[in-house]
Amino acid sequence: MEEGKSTVRAVERALDILLCFTTDNEWGMAEIAERVGLHKSTVHRMLATLENRGFVERDRVTDRYRLGIKIWELSAMLSRSDDPAVIWLPEMERLRDLLGETVSLYVRDGMERIRIQAVQSNQAVRRVAPVGARLPLYVGASSKVLNAYADPAELEAIMSADSWPASIDRNQYLQQLADIREAGYATSVEEREAGVAAVSAPIFDRTGKLVAALSVSGPASRLTMEKMREHAPLIMETAGRMGTMTL
Known part of the structure; x- marks a missing residue:
């Protein structure tokens, strides 16, 4: 039994x-x-083992580690024909071509949101959104969308977590989520990152379950509140169309 526990702990450490x-x-x-x-x-x-199996590689000059080829081989298997990030x-x-701004796709993972897909704006001044980034759930348009349409028990767990800022007024935030549900989209201006604004809409599958948040982001100087309200119907329409593509 102890050996089993040791094996699991070793896996947890390697994953960490x-x-x-x-x-x-x-x-x-x-x-x-x-x-x-x-x-x-x-x-x-552990690094020696991971390096031997190709999951990390070590730069012999700097003695620093980076992800190895096996990680990329595994990630390539995510691009299946039934993967929403590929289908969408x-x-x-x-x-992106219609609005000229960066378009991102987010899902919730525990107390964070993850950007699982992104299409960068072609404009010289643009919002760069790296895929795989983990971001907090308490700020940003897409975070508010993921929270607004979350199961009540899930939302309670999120807002009761130690990572949830005590500075956020609970009643005001819940009212904000209710307003988002009524409008069908959320906006944010410099909530997480200076000079950046975003507008986001929910993507529901065919059963009505929330599966992701579709977000358009860009410089706040260009993506003004007026412009975001103007873009919102098209973003919601696109999100609705994307939802019909899910299995």
């Missing part, structure tokens, strides 16, 4: 190491050890 690369693309061994809270000797052994890509590109 790999998850470091969701926030930065290169890490030193000591940095990883500090990040995951493990001894350097333990991290060294043409609609996202169409929306």
Whole structure:
């Protein structure tokens, strides 16, 4: 029994190491050890194993680690014909071409949201949205959409979590979510990032379940509140069309 526990713990530690690369693309061994809270000797052994299997690779000059080819091979398997992030890509590109701004797709994962797909704006001054980024659930248009249409029990868990800022007035926030449900979309101006604005709409599957948030973002100087209200019907229309493509 103890051996089974040890094996699971080893897997958890290896995954914690790999998850470091969701926030930065290169890490030193000591940095990883500090990040995951493990001894350097333990991290060294695990990195050696992950490197041997191709999940990480070490730069022999800088002695820093980055993701290996096996990660990319695994990620390539996500691009199946039934993967929504792939199925929805043409609609996202169409929306980008119509509005001229960056289009992103977010899903909720625990107490965070993850950008699972993005189409960058072609304009010189644009909002760059890296795929795979994990962001907080309490700020941003897409976060408010994911919360507004969440199951009541899920929303309660989110707002009761230690990571939820005490500075956010509960009643005001709940009213804001109710307003979003009535309007069908959410907006944000410099809530998470200075100089950036966004407008987001929910994507529901054929059963009416929320599956993702479709977001359009760009410089606040260009994506004004008036412009976001003007774009909202097209974004909601696109989100509705995307929802009909789900199985």
